[in-house]
Amino acid sequence: MVDRARAGDMGAFEGLVRRHQGRVFTLALRMLGDRAEAEDMAQEIFLKAYRGLKAFRGASRFSTWLHAIASHHCLNHLEARRRRPLQSARGGGRPDRAGNDPPAPLDRLADDAPRADQLMERADLARLVQAELAHLTEEHRLVLILRDIQGLSYEEIAETLGLELGTVRSRLHRARMEMKARLTPHL
């Protein structure tokens, strides 16, 4: 499918999007904490992947290559967001049709959380975890998401981010320890 997409087969590219959109969107969502922003981000990531598809030589797995694009795009976006403090302080979203400010990421997550009563506790925990995740440094957050949510191996993370294996290991340990410190009072 990758070869056909590289040859310009749009149907094959759509197949790749369908296959990988969940992982790309999850990465964007956990990094940014906002669904709408994450969805825009995921679209940009696939657009970037499409433009760079011809250069993909198959030296790594397509999913690893796509994760690398997504990771760097998210980091760049967060860097750019930091330079716009006013917008990020409002949650980074856009006004709705009524002109009201969009809800903060945590509220948006709550909207998307399961509404069944039996799942409320779990939804609350997800909101909490996502909020605490946002307090990690971007590098630690990214490694934690890639390992504990996306399920990548240490080696895949190292390849995706272009890091040494030891760096991945130490960043992951620090991220987990910080999350333990932040979540323990609530768990």
Place this chain on the structure above:
Amino acid sequence: MTCDEARGAFSDLYDRALSEPSLTALNRHLDGCPACRAEWTAFQRAVQAVTDLGGAEPSPGFTARVRQHVEALPWWQRALRWLFLPLHVKVPIQALALVLVAFAGLLLYQRSPELRREMEPRPFSPPPVAQQAPMPAAPRTTDEAPRASAGARPPVAAPKAEQAAPPAPPRSAVGPPPQARLESEREHDPSAARDEAKEVGKSTAPPESPRATGSAEESRAKTGEPGMAARPLLRSAPAPAGQSQISSVPPASADQLYSAALADMGRQRYDPAIGSLRAFIQQHPRDARIPDARMRLADAYVALQRYADAIPEYEALAREFPDSPLRPAALYRQALARLALEDRSGCQLLREVALRFPQAPEAAAARQALSARCPE
């Protein structure tokens, strides 16, 4: 194992990445340390909570929106992609096409005589500054025709004269042109020439000036050209019809030799002009026109881009006639000829002209050439 060491290994323990001895040591520590055991439990719950966040799916229609984005690429990006991507396929194809076009052009050029003639260089392309250099008035004799006099300035030859002259073949910087070489070989078989020169020299030719002969021989030795002394003598021999365009003026006459040379120069027929001038210099070394003849001979070589042959003639003129008004011009043109051969000693000659002959018209030209071609 200390508590810090134990807690530092939590991540590896969670991922089951510990070696057997480390795992044993850590388990032993956790069994005996309630604080670390509690920390380990909290660690596991926190990581599990992160993992439980799980994946998410974008809203319906996401794939279609991505496709819309992709198809909304600006036209120039789509054109670039179409032209160049994938690079590893299209660049070699484009390079191959370029090579094929170049090869086809070469074939066309080689098989089309008209095109080849068009592409050939003009018979005379003097050094750029030489065209601007003033030509000092050469000593004239009464028998010098006005048209021949104009011909003494090959760098500013009239276009009509160019049209009248037959197209010259391409020439190398030093050697004679192929066609001239062929004619020379045909007309002047060295052995025959030597024999004839001996024979006629005994009877008619006056003794040559030793200095002039030495200079000419040096020049010939550099170019591998057969002795030019044979040329006027050979000219008197019957030549095949249409083979020789050299003037039929008897060689023994100084005036006629010189006039024929000037006429040939005026018609940009430099090869026969060179033959006549060399004969004139060798046969009439005491003639008052010798400095002028040497200058014209050197100029004719320059016209043929035979700079290596021109330099000894300019040198001989400057050396043998130190008081000649032509000396600054001879030095200046010698400098340009040397520079045309990438010989940097030409710069020194230009400086010499500018310093020693400040009033000469060549001094200003030399200064210009110095600044343009001899940067410090």
